[in-house]
Amino acid sequence: MLRTVLMGATLALAPLGVAAQATLTAETSSPGGPAHYVSTTFAAALDSAGVATLQMTEGATLTNSVQAVAEGRVDVATAPLILPFLLQRGIGPYSGVGAEKGAELAAGIRALYFHAGAHQTFGYYDSKPVANIRKLDGLRIWNGPPRGAALTSGRAMIQLFAGLKDGEGYEGVQTPWPDAVSTVTGGAVDAWSFPSGLPGGREIQFSAAGAITIHDVPSDLLNSELGQQIVKAPGHAPFSVPVDVYRAAYEGNDITIVTDDDTFDSYSTAFAEIVQASMPEELVFDIVTAMLNAQERFEQGAPMGPYLNITFGDIDGVSQGACGAVQIKMHPGAIRAYEAQGHTIADCLRP
Incomplete structure (x- = not known):
């Protein structure tokens, strides 16, 4: 993992005489994806506002990051919402934690704001095309990192497309995020299922090595019983963009x-930026206020900016994938910051 301190040029933009009020640790995914862009833009916004400096670890495994926040070892992390759900039950990657301890840890997690910029795609190189996305038998397919939310979403897409489970009909290939691009461009797989931004930084890197094709989820599959189960599964949210807009990106x-x-059309991975419930309310209020005031920075700082679905307005909980199976709560300081700017917060998100 790569640790960086986001200071330097961004701090130079802050008003003279304004010092960061806090230094916090933070973790995010590898560069190239929406989660990384949101986290690092968030850090830059806090620096510029003189609110806090985030010491950011990039390339983290977010499964570990969520547990680290819950245990108080990291202050801030970007979290796919399926992970607090799994932690609360002590299942999946948190089976070693156990249900009782997992529920205790999950109860101490609070959301600052939500975003859903990563949507699931399926792709391959035109030099080695997949003839039929509904027949993927025998292929080697990159479907995620070794564990976590992205792997769950990647496996779900292959099951939806072809009715196949990892290791039963196709060979799922998993690598840590920093190795994902080299694995694909090096020809180690026949296809991939990625959570992607719009545009996706990794897809652009793939295309630099040769022409690629990206598929959405066909309408009949998306509207099937399994398709709707996946769209509504913990940690997911629906995704739909006009194809002309998508191609233009x-x-x-x-x-x-x-x-x-x-x-x-596809399904998004629903995220929240999370902290511990014990973080001081006034600090969280200042942090989230700085985030809300940086909307233009988030939306114009990268081509994917307008498509991140960051909550800059009212939050109903359901649209964010947070008031169904996932029962995460917002930090009181975050709620205050939203309400101070005239926005409403659903009751289901209140501690």
Whole structure:
């Protein structure tokens, strides 16, 4: 993992005489994806506002990051919402924690704000095309890191497309995030299922090595019983963008977009930026206020900015994937910050 302190040029933009009020540790995923962009832009916004400096560890395994926040070893992390759900039950990657301890740890996690910029895609190189995305038998498919939310989502897409489970009909390939691009571009897999931004930084890197094709979820599969179960599963949210907009986002790259209608449809990975419930309320109020005031920075700092679904307005909980199976609460300081700017927060998100 790479640790960076986001200071330097961003601090130079802060008003003279303004010092960061707090130094906090933070963890996020590898560069190239929406979660990394949101976290690092968040850190830069806090620096510029003179609120806090985030000592950011990049390339972290978010499964570990969520547990580290819950245990008080890290102050801030970007969290796929399925992970607090699994931690609360002590299952999946947290089976070693156990149900009782997992519930205790999950109860101490609070959300600052939500985002859902990463949507699931399926792709391959045109030089080695997949003839039928519904027949993936015998292929080697990169479907996520060794564990965690992205792996769950990647496996779900292959099961939806072809009715196959990892290791039963196809070979799932997993690598840590920092090795994902080299694994794909090096020809070690036949296809991939990635959580992607719009545009996706990794997909652009893939296309630099040769033309690629990206598929959405065909309408009949998306609307099937299994498709709707996946869309509504803990940690997921629906994703739909006009295909012309989607193609325009990749203009200038050797990327073909395939859909069966006039929209690119899939499911997003729902995220929250999380802290411990014990973080001081006034500090959280200042942090979230700085985030809300930086909307333009988030949306204009990268091409994917307008498509991150960051909560800059009212929060109903359901649209964020947080008031169903996932029962995460917002920090009182965050709620105060939203309400101070005239926004409403659903009761289900209140501690």
